[in-house]
Amino acid sequence: MTEVAHAVLALGSNLGDRWALLRAAVRQLDEVLGVTACSAVYETDPVGGPEQDDYLNAVVLTAPAPPRELLAAVRAVEERARRTRTVRWGPRTLDVDVIALGAVRSDDPEIIIPHPRAHLRAFVCVPWLDVDPEAILPGHGRVADLVARMAGAGELVGLRRTSGRLRGTDPAGEGGASA
Ligand SMILES: Nc1ncnc2c1ncn2[C@@H]1O[C@H](COP(=O)(O)OP(=O)(O)OP(=O)(O)O)[C@@H](O)[C@H]1O
């Protein structure tokens, strides 16, 4: 794994105390994998699924790890958020997806890397650019180009960048004081 700089994980929450859930997830991911960067937090209109509340979305970079270890880490964090999954693309306390791992590809259905829908999701690509402006999504090219195309297609209107921060050491914004 030495040639891989980092793993890219996308976080989303639209049920319960979204800020607390995301902050707890970042703390836990930091303990297990080591979080090296956190994007801004975006409030986003739900994409797909049933009618549901707006999400908070963010992207973090962690130290690289084998795909199965990344999957175990994200599942453990989701489990601690007592995630319930009843409806596909339906509301959830916490969703953590593995988006990319450098040029590594995994076709294991339990952990597909790169994430097969990442290139379609402004709520993934926009925060990813915050933490890595030069990011490449294998098979789809520069994330900056994907975001430019999304902007041209009017797909960024459902994203609102907040001033809140995910880590305790960062200044608290509209998300309130950090734990
Ligand atoms: N890159 C990946 N990151 C996270 N889970 C993945 C990945 N690839 C495959 N999976 C598998 O997908 C399964 C379903 O994941 P989940 O319920 O989070 O999907 P979803 O969030 O509803 O939809 P989407 O996959 O479109 O984000 C998980 O059990 C997991 O094993």
Ligand SMILES: Nc1nc2c(c(=O)[nH]1)N=C(CO)CN2
């Ligand atoms: N805005 C937004 N919409 C979604 C999200 C999400 O994280 N944010 N996650 C989904 C399933 O992974 C489905 N739809």
